Amino acid sequence: MPAWLEDLYWTYQNVVTALGVNGLLALSMYVVLAAGQLSLGQAAFMGLGAYSSALMTLWFGWPFWLVLPAACAAPVAFALAVGGPTLRLSGVYLAIATIGLGEVLRAVYLNVDALGGALGLSGIPEQASPLLIFSVLGVALAVLWLVGRSGAGRAMEALREDATAAQSMGIDVRRVRLVVLVASAVLAGLAGALSAHATDFIGPNDFGFEPAVTILSFALLGGIGSPFAPVLGAWVLTLLPELLRGFADLRLVLDGVVIVLAVLFLPRGLLSWRMPRRAA
């Protein structure tokens, strides 16, 4: 690495990490939106991944290559518990239950002493290098790209456009929705474990209501035409506050306004290009 690049990296290490982690979170949002679902539990799943992975490292001293996949277990379990009943109902139930999940977990982290309470957990060894984070992001992008182009991606899109029609075409609606929610929980769990082991500290407020909405703004700004679009949205919304330092207080206002404007005026997002698909 040339010296100037190394300098640049050390100065902006946190931003580099945030770009990778937020990219993964945007993908976690993308997979559910691409199938016409709205889960707002991404931050909660991330928190479960972050806390469970931190405990595996701090209490049991497991190696990181084992911690990283194991960190997906808790988010997936909660996704099944909340998603199982709600996926039978109209979409608003999943959205409501997943926002509630985030709030409840925040209260639990705050009140359970073993989880550090309001102080959170610190001293987590920094084992997740930017190279690892971006490799995971790259693999996730590649997998979602391939899935998106396959028959499964077609089924997700059909489901998004018209669930009843998709069902009558023989698509197992509930199964697709459940698989999509589990995939979303896995991606967010990985993002949580990586970010906990990249910044050495996690706290209850990192995974509450505000991050949950911010993650939605990533996907809505970028759009869901292809897996690259939400990552682009995440990067824009991560870099913009860095460039406009004076407006740090208004970062969340920006995220909220982005959602409102995107839904009302820009339903396809910034990157409306859709991935090519072979003829059936």
Added chain:
Amino acid sequence: MLAQQLVNGVLLGATYALFALGFTLMFGVLRVINLVYGFYFTAGAFLALWLTEAGISLALALPLAAIGAGAIAVVVDGLLLTRLRRAKADELSSLMVTLGAVLALYAGMTAWLGPDIRRLPPGLVGAGALDLLGVRVTVAQVLILAASGVLVGGLLWLVRGTRLGLAIRAMAEKPDAAALMGIDTARLAALVSFVSGALAGAGGVLIGLNFNAIHPYMGEAMMLRGFVVVIVGGLGDIVGALLAGLLLGIVEVLTAGYLASGLKEAVGFAILVLVLWTRPAGLFGRAGVARA
């Protein structure tokens, strides 16, 4: 001890019910999950704070704050949701728009006023307490219960007992058919928004009185209770929300009293998930839920 806990639970539950009623009314009639609803609650509490700090009595500050919150609700509905309603957008679009809007409002308010907890001026209500068969009830609690009762009763009368209520129920049933029957659905939507916002605002003032901790994100913490109450009571079901609100208040107080105070949010949410698994139309649900 148990009697005291039950009384405290009912009093807490009355405010939960009051808060959730407007939310469920909005969903029942306008078919939107309006997440800005929590902000109306915050707005009501802050308006009451500023009014009472300016020396206005609580008896006047409470209705003024409720009207103010209702007015904000009408503006928000007009700016964000009218457009979507006209385009017949799905429920998830309105949910996302209001989610973005409420984050912007909370964060903007925090940037403006700071995150500190504020307190109502002391001496707004008598500090005394009544002793009813060994159960201690403060004047503030009596006031909260009375105000909640009046507002809930008023809402039920409006919806069930008046011509306006008939129009509201018609619109909830089928907006297009209601419009064909000569009901001005746009004005009615504004009215329902106003009533809901005013209920949330009044809830904010009363909870502000009960816990005396007013800050921009107070509505967000309350929304969790709102979700539990409306789903356990059945989305859009007014009487269901009333009963579920009381139930949640009692369960929370008993949990805090006999188990651990840190668990009270978790217990409410556990009930929510349990109800979704077993009785998705709500505990008292009759009507069919919209299934995907």
